Amino acid sequence: MEEKKVIISTSALTRKFPLAGGSEITVLNGIDVEIEEGTLTILKGRSGSGKTTLVNILSALDLPTEGKVFFDGKEMNAMSEHQREELRRYHMGYIFQAVALVPVMNVYENVEFSLRLAGYGKDRKERVEECLKKVGLVKRMYHMPEELSGGEQQRVAIARALAHKPKVVFADEPTGALDTDNGLLVVKLFKELVEHEGVTIVMTTHDPSLMELGDAVFEIEDGVIIGRNDDSLRRIGKNI
Template identity: 65%
Template sequence: MEKIISAKGVRKGFPVAGGDTFWALKGLDLEIARGQLAILKGRSGSGKTTLMNILSALDYPSEGEVFLQGSNIVEMSEKERGLLRRRKIGFVFQSVALVPMMTAYENVEFALRLAKYKGSRRERVEECLKMVGLGSRLAHLPQELSGGEQQRVAIARAIAHRPEVLFADEPTAELDTNTGLQVVKIFKELAASEGVTIVMTTHDTGLMEIGDVVYQLEDGEFVG
């Protein structure tokens, strides 16, 4: 399988009192293939969100290399990293962060404008909302949608510009178990239909078996 993300010797340190360093990540190696649903699992404070931020070019490692489609993103300029995030990466966060005065359609369409999407925005917005089961809810405002439906709008928004990789940080944390499972199943379907690679953090042990590959973190290291 084609390797889309790889990390080698990734360490992340933060200065603490007394001139010492707290190592949140302690030399991690990782590989994720195209179209996989990869899960970064661990308790709060295990380092999973820190690792995701580095893999998604939101933060830099203290040491190590991170490659996306063969390009070392650690060596890129801030401008290059910004373009990478806008064009090749999608994000879904625990807080859906939808614009409250925009409908589901407008929230997704706005993301396409920001990404300077070249095709028909209307067709792509409707296609993405249908993919997540909201084809009949285009005109609804976020407050008129359930928590699960809001998260599905956020997913449609994140994949609308056809990213290579979708990063989802605890996307099911605010949802009940059944709704959370529905969201993860949507991720699996998107990986198959869109060819997008998905990297998701979670502390929910019930979601582990759904992932194609699971990396479990504990105190900044992979275990198990």
């Protein structure tokens, strides 16, 4: 079977934060990961394990204290803030536990607004409708966020994140505020988007019931990867 292209990788990634009194805390310690294109990769860990810090670095929202992170072969550490901003705007999408839909905009306007921010200049109406159809909400496009269930709001957030055709979508605890059934539906939707649209999704969670849906699962504890599970992991050089 043909090997997939690695879209994101890190080398000896470490992130420390200063504490009062001049001391510091190490949140990530020597992380090596490779994330393949066209996969659903899950970063698993309890609250405080470091998974959100890791996804913030992988998604160019933060920088490591030590080590390197690469996106599509380019070292993000070496980029200027403007270059990282361009990377986020055009090549990355974001989904969070708090869906953060604009309350005064309807479903269509929320998704269309993300296209405006990304400079998506043509056929915006068709693209919005296409994305809402993918998440099963085209009939709700003129509803306000307050008229939607929690699961529907999260699906709007997914459509918004996909609209500008990013290479990678980062989802930080996207099911954390949902019940089990709606959480499972969201992750199954992720899986369908990976398989049929070719998008790469990197998702954090602490819910063990979602693990089996991931193409790759990295378990993080106290800032260290303690477990990995997928067919491609044997190709990653360093054993942790």
